[in-house]
Amino acid sequence: MTKEVELPYDMPNGYIDENNVRWRYATCHFCHLNCSLCVGVDLATDKIVEIRGNHRNGVVLCDRMGEKGINAIKMHYHPKRINHALKRVGKKGEDKWEEIPYEQALDEIAAKLGELRDEYGPETMVVSEGTYRSDHLWARSRFSNLFGNPGNLIDPGQVCWCWNYTVNMAMVGWPVEGPYPVSPQHTKTFVTWGKRSSESYGPQGPLWRGMSKALSPYRPAADQPRLIQIDPVCTTQSLQADTWVNLYPGTDAALALSWIDTIIKEELYDEDFLLNWTNGIFLVRKSDNYMLHEDELFKGGSHENFVAWNAKTGKPEVWNSDVCYWKDADADVERVLRGTFEVTMADGSVVECYTAFDAIAERTSHYPAEKVAPMIGVRVEKILDSARTYATNGPAYISWGLGGGDQAGDNATNCCVAKTILRIITGNIDNPGGEYVGEPGPLPDESGIKTFPVRDCELELAHLVTPERREKLLGNNYRIMGWPGFEAIGKCYEKMYGIPRPQVHQLLGNTQACWKAIEEGDPYPVTAMIAWGSNPLAWAPNTKRVYECLKKLKLLVVMEYWKTPTAALADYILPACDPLERPFSGPGEDANDFSLYGDRASTPVGDRHEDWYVFKGLGCRLGQEEYWPWETYEDACKFRIERTPGLDWDTACQTGTYFPGPTHFYKYAEKLWNGQTRGFATPSRLAEVFPTVMQDLGYDPIPDYVHPYESPERTPELAQKYDLRLTTGGRNSTLYHSENRVPGQGTRSVQPWPPLHIHIEDARARGIRQGEWVWVETTRGRIRMKAQVDQGIKPGVVLAQASWWFPELPAEEPWSQGVFESNANVLTPDTEDGLDPMTGNWWTRGLLCRVYPCIDAEDRSDTYARAGDFENPDNQFVRAYDELGFWDVKKM
16 A cells, blocks of 8 residues: 655655655646646556645645546546547447547548538538637637638537626626636625536635635624625525525526616716726717717717717817827816716717716616516515625625526626626726736737737637638627627727737637538538537537537537547547646636646546647648647647746646736726826727627617516416426536536536426425426427425426436437437527527526426325325325324314
């Protein structure tokens, strides 16, 4: 038995202990937090024997990793892992394969891609991604851009974080949607909106450990923050919350609008911040809520400048966006936040205007708490109390939930805009304890020299995608996530930070448009797909349609750990390296102000390769050799830190997380080297409560609300048959989307079967018992799940965990590893009339369903009884009543 060793605090990378175990610093990629790990490999066997958290970073291993990393080690060496390239030899769906050399697979895939590109054009290829599982996003973009593709990427981020990221950037120039504040010790009110902080990354993860510390009852009473939990399900946070807002799923946008209305009516907003650092003071035409530009008031004016009312002069004043100050630098301007004014236009016409802040106030006045309460199923006082707490007990922080607050479909963007307005009007932007506005690194001075590590955006080569190619992006009509929105926001980003805006997950194709192109060849044929770490049969809506589309592809390549239901339909399956056998270098979807680093901890098993290797290999075979100068991925990783003073590879890995500059707040007020005030990376250089990017893209920039796609209000006839509100999600931390379900990993045992959470009263009314199989049915089909009966969910609501499949079932048809049996996305719609018009987000919350036992209640001889049965005095129910013996029964 080997001796337990204590690793030195300042352990060098590659340290060998007394047991002849080599320890390297690696980065975990089993969730988004990317914790720094110490991985021990027995040099005698070249096998991983133990994993520890990097104690320098305070890392604690979660349930997904297991004690001493045992679950991750099981996954790494699991006999069901794909270790060699597989080529389909039977029909799609027959699960017949032959093992071929890896390089042969790349040769054949590249040749087929070249043929399809020649026949249909480079837009015929689509890339499918899943939950972020490697740092090779830039390599995907680089390959796709050089291939000539318009950026056809489909991703569950369409309903997750990606579009939140983009809306945030349009309004404050940085993705402030995050799970936890940068400085929680200063936060006085936490709002966890559709976020299970204790489950998202495991109860041992830094998110929940940090929040638990902040909410500790042992902190002095005066120092204890408030907690508001917004969720129809009773979570760990709900039990600790000062206010639990258990609203109906799909109604979050209405709640956010009601909060804004309450804060404005009761004047709880931060007037100083609104006056000096937001575009709430700019003038908006009352007739159509159009924000005025300088060129509409003055001939020869700039369309990029805006107009505010100067109370000193009683006239409009022009804001010069380029310099973040008034056009007349010497003007004595008294800013006005509220009011109505008559403004003479360049053509001589006079229009009635009010401030952008008043335009928002007018819209949200339609959502008073008294009106919203029955819509969301929450009492009036709970709405008012939560809004007041958020506005007055600051600094306050709103954590992100899927869909920007558990919102989806038509209301998705509106909810995200409304939440960002809440942050801005209360002054909780780039303040300690509030929403942190990061930066890629220290802003370049007049020399333009960058000292921070190379970002993903600098490696993607987006500039090579021509305007003609960009027009072919599938889903450009959802303009915020297409090239029109990308370019509008990118101009502001590049001006502020001196680097391009990152594509990674900020530019998405539309999933439904992809399926249409496969099915109908509209607007052009899609014939090839590369799915890396992606299982669209689990994550995409309308699973049956997805299945048929994948079978129609002329080429489907899947890079994976396991033979998933999607991989089972592939032409080629390429074995992927997991986080323990590949290095790591990057800023985490190019969304953070820090970069993460980790070494290759162990030798790849079998013929597994990094995702980067595949994109480089295909690229070089397709004529991209000059653009892939790095021989190995380690070379590419080390290249990224060459320009950073004092940072070498081993130091980066030992550090795990590298901050190129100190964390600092109120950056918008800082002075730049040229004397300008920094402001925000937005069109106006101000925090935009009125997002002008959305106006320029042809959308209403002021949020509104529609009833859920399927609801008693919108589809009353449907609600008569489908009488429960369905929400999907609520994952268990060990499983995480469609991952970790393979038996033998040590993860599925926590939740071995797909649960349906249902309130005890709803279950009782339907003859449903705890733990039994039930049917969950919508108009799109039905699935089986196990009933989880309790009082921890809002009556009338059921929660179905999404993305279930059963690796233990056969992969061939008709079993398809059970992807149609219990996958909640069989029930979710993908019709265009339900998609968010700005981002293409589809409905996953607030759908209508019905639930009933898989076994007819009359077949339950042990529990079922008819009224006539009680006439028999020997009936079991009568006997049970007589034998209760309770004092209150005897008293009757």
